[in-house]
Amino acid sequence: MRILRTAAIAAAATSVLALAACAADDEAPDPTDEATTASSPATGATDGATAGEAAGTVTVVTHDSFFVDDALLADLEAESGLTVEFVAPGDAGILVNQLVLTKDAPLGDVVYGVDNTFATRATEAGVFAAYSPTASAAGDAAAYAIPGAEDLLTAVDFSDVCLNYDLAAFPDGAPALADLTDPAFAGQVSVTNPATSSPGLAFMLATVAEFGEDGWAGWWEDMRANDVRVTASWSDTYYTDFSAPNYGGDYPIVLSYASSPPYEVADGEPATAAMLDTCFRQVEYAGVLEGAANPEGAQAVVEWMLSDAFQAALPENMYVYPVSSSVEVPAEWAEFAPLADDPATLDPATIDAHRDAWIDAWTAAVLD
Amino acid sequence: MNPAPASARLWWALAALPLAFLGLFFLWPVGSVLARGLAEGGDLGGALAVLARPRTMRALGTTVALALAGTAGSLALGVPAAWALSRFSWRFSRGVRALVTVPFVLPTIVVAAAFSALFARSGLLGSWGLDQSPVAIVLALVFFNVSVVVRIVGGAWEALSPRLADAARTLGASRARAFWRVTMPALRPAIVSAAAVVMLFCSTSFALVLVLGGSRVRTIETEIYLQVNQFLDLRAAAVLAVVQVAFVGVALAVSARAGRGRAPVAVGGARGPRGLERVGVAAALAPTLLLMALPLAALVERSLRTADGHGFDHYAALFAQPARGVLPVPVWQAAVNSVVTALVATALAAAVGLVTAQLVAARTRRATALEGVAMLPLGVSSVVVGLGLLLTLNRSVLGVDLRASWWLVPIAQAVVALPLMLRVLLPAARAIDPRLRAAAATLGASPWRVWWNVDARLLRSAAAGALVFAFAISLGEFGATVFVARPDRPTLPTAIARLLSRPGIENVGMAFAAAVLLALITGGVMLLSDRLRTRVGAEL
Numbered sequence: 021m022r023i024l025r026t027a028a029i030a031a032a033a034t035s036v037l038a039l040a041a042c043a044a045d046d047e048a049p050d051p052t053d054e055a056t057t058a059s060s061p062a063t064g065a066t067d068g069a070t071a072g073e074a075a076g077t078v079t080v081v082t083h084d085s086f087f088v089d090d091a092l093l094a095d096l097e098a099e100s101g102l103t104v105e106f107v108a109p110g111d112a113g114i115l116v117n118q119l120v121l122t123k124d125a126p127l128g129d130v131v132y133g134v135d136n137t138f139a140t141r142a143t144e145a146g147v148f149a150a151y152s153p154t155a156s157a158a159g160d161a162a163a164y165a166i167p168g169a170e171d172l173l174t175a176v177d178f179s180d181v182c183l184n185y186d187l188a189a190f191p192d193g194a195p196a197l198a199d200l201t202d203p204a205f206a207g208q209v210s211v212t213n214p215a216t217s218s219p220g221l222a223f224m225l226a227t228v229a230e231f232g233e234d235g236w237a238g239w240w241e242d243m244r245a246n247d248v249r250v251t252a253s254w255s256d257t258y259y260t261d262f263s264a265p266n267y268g269g270d271y272p273i274v275l276s277y278a279s280s281p282p283y284e285v286a287d288g289e290p291a292t293a294a295m296l297d298t299c300f301r302q303v304e305y306a307g308v309l310e311g312a313a314n315p316e317g318a319q320a321v322v323e324w325m326l327s328d329a330f331q332a333a334l335p336e337n338m339y340v341y342p343v344s345s346s347v348e349v350p351a352e353w354a355e356f357a358p359l360a361d362d363p364a365t366l367d368p369a370t371i372d373a374h375r376d377a378w379i380d381a382w383t384a385a386v387l388d
Numbered sequence: 389m390n391p392a393p394a395s396a397r398l399w400w401a402l403a404a405l406p407l408a409f410l411g412l413f414f415l416w417p418v419g420s421v422l423a424r425g426l427a428e429g430g431d432l433g434g435a436l437a438v439l440a441r442p443r444t445m446r447a448l449g450t451t452v453a454l455a456l457a458g459t460a461g462s463l464a465l466g467v468p469a470a471w472a473l474s475r476f477s478w479r480f481s482r483g484v485r486a487l488v489t490v491p492f493v494l495p496t497i498v499v500a501a502a503f504s505a506l507f508a509r510s511g512l513l514g515s516w517g518l519d520q521s522p523v524a525i526v527l528a529l530v531f532f533n534v535s536v537v538v539r540i541v542g543g544a545w546e547a548l549s550p551r552l553a554d555a556a557r558t559l560g561a562s563r564a565r566a567f568w569r570v571t572m573p574a575l576r577p578a579i580v581s582a583a584a585v586v587m588l589f590c591s592t593s594f595a596l597v598l599v600l601g602g603s604r605v606r607t608i609e610t611e612i613y614l615q616v617n618q619f620l621d622l623r624a625a626a627v628l629a630v631v632q633v634a635f636v637g638v639a640l641a642v643s644a645r646a647g648r649g650r651a652p653v654a655v656g657g658a659r660g661p662r663g664l665e666r667v668g669v670a671a672a673l674a675p676t677l678l679l680m681a682l683p684l685a686a687l688v689e690r691s692l693r694t695a696d697g698h699g700f701d702h703y704a705a706l707f708a709q710p711a712r713g714v715l716p717v718p719v720w721q722a723a724v725n726s727v728v729t730a731l732v733a734t735a736l737a738a739a740v741g742l743v744t745a746q747l748v749a750a751r752t753r754r755a756t757a758l759e760g761v762a763m764l765p766l767g768v769s770s771v772v773v774g775l776g777l778l779l780t781l782n783r784s785v786l787g788v789d790l791r792a793s794w795w796l797v798p799i800a801q802a803v804v805a806l807p808l809m810l811r812v813l814l815p816a817a818r819a820i821d822p823r824l825r826a827a828a829a830t831l832g833a834s835p836w837r838v839w840w841n842v843d844a845r846l847l848r849s850a851a852a853g854a855l856v857f858a859f860a861i862s863l864g865e866f867g868a869t870v871f872v873a874r875p876d877r878p879t880l881p882t883a884i885a886r887l888l889s890r891p892g893i894e895n896v897g898m899a900f901a902a903a904v905l906l907a908l909i910t911g912g913v914m915l916l917s918d919r920l921r922t923r924v925g926a927e928l
Contacts, residue, residue: 084870084882084886087715107875108875109872111889113617114616114617117616121620125779125782127778127782207509213603215603215618216598216603249602250602253598254889255501255889255896256602259888259896260501260504261508265695266892267893269510277891280891283890284893286695339890379618387604
């Protein structure tokens with residue numbers, strides 16, 4: 021108790037000392053500002069100075085896989101007069117919860133990277149302000165809109181989460197999803213835990229869509245009997261377990277993305293392929309945050325993300341497919357990363373209503 | 389202990405610095421998460437219900453079991469290694485000492501990957517059947533924490549005059565008796581101190597448990613992560629975080645009780661091992677070196693593996709702009725970022741840590757409380773700390789806007805480094821015989837002069853060691869850094885995490901090469917500091 025009491029005293033004693041130090045710190049030149057980075061230099065120092073202007077600074081909240089090249093960002097800044105800052109307080113799986121928890125003091129003006137497995141939790145918590153973009157790709161984006169939240173979230177890109185397989189292990193083609201419970205495939209499949217990994221969650225949803233609400237848990241029980249391997253994160257399953265020549269693991273079938281195979285091509289020959297009947301389509305959205313300090317800037321960022329230049333760079337920058345139908349994907353993607361013809365999808369509201377219970381059911385079926 | 393009012397005022401005036409620092413950057417953020425979580429739902433019954441869940445009880449049991457096993461293992465390997473490395477010096481002893489410290493700063497995700505590869509079906513140790521087992525987690529915990537024991541216990545052992553044991557032996561005690569009756573009691577405070585740190589580390593270990601346990605092994609820390617990030621159940625997370633705080637309290641109380649006693653300080657001379665001692669040194673170091681060699685070798689092998697055999701391609705890539713959209717800067721730039729932030733973090737931790745060590749060296753009640761507060765960052769989930777930082781510093785605080793500020797990174801690292809620094813400093817600070825101060829005061833020295841001539845001089849070696857330790861910790865810090873690091877200015881550990889999130893052998897190879905680079909920087913700094921420390925020590 022003593023510790024707690026002291027904690028309370030100390031917390032109350034936000035002393036002048038530390039704050040003075042911080043104030044001085046804030047004005048000090050940033051030691052790494054000279055580095056060529058994705059953000060404009062010295063944003064910290066100009067923060068206060070430009071706050072009064074119409075354009076000013078806009079803060080984009082993303083997950084830590086976000087990447088944009090300098091040229092694209094420079095285009096936006098030159099055209100709009102905005103200074104763009106990025107904050108990425110964690111991985112994709114935790115972004116929505118961070119937004120919900122910080123709703124009263126938003127982390128920034130606009131968010132990118134909310135996906136359809138979690139979107140409804142954020143839209144229902146009132147995290148987003150309404151905005152409908154006018155960019156030419158807005159029509160394409162609308163095809164991925166979340167029912168009931170069409171004006172809150174704008175689809176930017178998508179990817180298919182699918183099992184990938186080692187071509188050398190299955191020269192005659194991959195087995196079907198339903199057949200993986202066959203003893204012939206015992207100890208051959210590595211997936212990630214839906215509670216700790218966002219592709220894991222997507223794949224669990226794919227099985228729900230495929231086998232129905234009554235059948236999917238049974239399929240997982242059979243998989244457990246068939247020694248399915250579960251890891252905590254995508255990199256464990258892909259980099260440690262995958263038997264593809266580059267990694268030399270023990271499992272010829274692993275959970276990854278439809279966009280992964282191009283990165284395993286050696287001398288023009290693919291070494292892996294996606295099993296296109298096992299895919300769940302994961303869509304990523306951008307949205308203006310409610311309570312944004314710079315809503316106009318936030319809207320400009322959403323428009324920019326639908327621009328042809330941004331959309332065309334998505335495969336290279338973030339390993340995802342653009343929503344825009346007017347841009348081309350890279351040639352190696354067209355060749356080695358075909359999309360699923362009929363990916364599994366579920367209504368985001370249904371996902372939101374059942375997600376926690378499904379994860380518990382999955383845990384009971386596979387781990388406990 | 390009944391200090392005069394004037395000295396009490398001075399104590400509180402000095403205590404304002406660590407309290408303000410920890411208050412603003414740790415207690416307030418964590419407190420706000422706890423307050424919000426516990427207020428959610430409102431009633432105490434709900435909070436108690438979380439505690440009573442079988443799931444929570446199981447996680448608590450697993451946490452305690454893993455922490456005890458990890459601590460026991462680290463002591464079993466670390467104490468003999470500390471003896472061999474602090475009592476003797478031979479040709480490679482400095483190198484070995486630096487090597488032993490390296491694992492501590494390696495990013496857990498990379499080490500966990502190296503361990504998984506060893507235990508995989510076709511791995512070198514695949515036949516042991518330890519894949520995704522608690523034993524694999526314990527081995528990895530020991531791998532990381534042996535260095536803590538070697539650092540803390542070794543430091544105390546170095547400062548212990550061998551003449552005491554020699555005197556006991558002259559008086560007829562056997563070697564074993566001299567060790568148990570003279571050396572061990574003198575080392576006890578350091579051993580207990582190290583055990584407390586390792587215990588807290590093991591209990592909050594996150595990535596290691598998650599990856600090596602294949603997400604099957606659940607601890608309080610992984611439960612907090614799930615409750616916050618998956619289920620958005622802040623109340624459950626807050627209850628679990630309170631359990632963690634209680635755990636810290638118990639660990640500290642036990643360590644305070646068991647760690648009482650004062651080791652006589654002198655600078656013990658290390659010498660070359662003679663005769664049978666050589667066998668003893670080899671036997672003392674062998675288990676530690678073996679445990680380190682395997683995963684480190686696996687790590688290096690991985691960093692050299694290319695699409696067509698082995699080569700230095702990934703190391704060359706560290707100096708180029710990554711071809712695909714993975715990192716905004718080359719890895720070497722991330723390494724520079726890491727070194728710069730770690731230097732700033734070390735300076736911050738030093739300022740706060742040296743003051744705190746002085747304040748808590750004498751064991752008064754307020755000192756014990758302050759020590760407890762300063763140790764909390766070791767035992768509280770980084771998920772909670774990170775979330776707290778988002779909730780509290782995500783607006784301007786009294787006119788200062790730290791949002792997206794570069795300064796949050798070294799600050800977060802300093803908060804993490806502080807308790808460890810204290811653990812290295814405190815045994816040395818407490819070992820100072822108060823009679824020395826009394827003598828100086830009697831001779832007319834002012835309090836300031838007493839501090840300068842007695843404390844500062846005797847603590848110099850330990851302080852240098854603590855600073856280097858803080859630097860190394862900041863360099864490898866990931867858990868708190870990841871919440872506040874700006875995406876355009878990655879540190880080496882956050883760059884590694886990003887590289888591991890994209891497919892392709894270039895990315896995974898570069899991640900492992902970057903981890904080797906981090907190990908080399910750390911090892912180099914340790915080697916350099918050992919040299920400096922010997923020189924500083926020689927002056928005493």
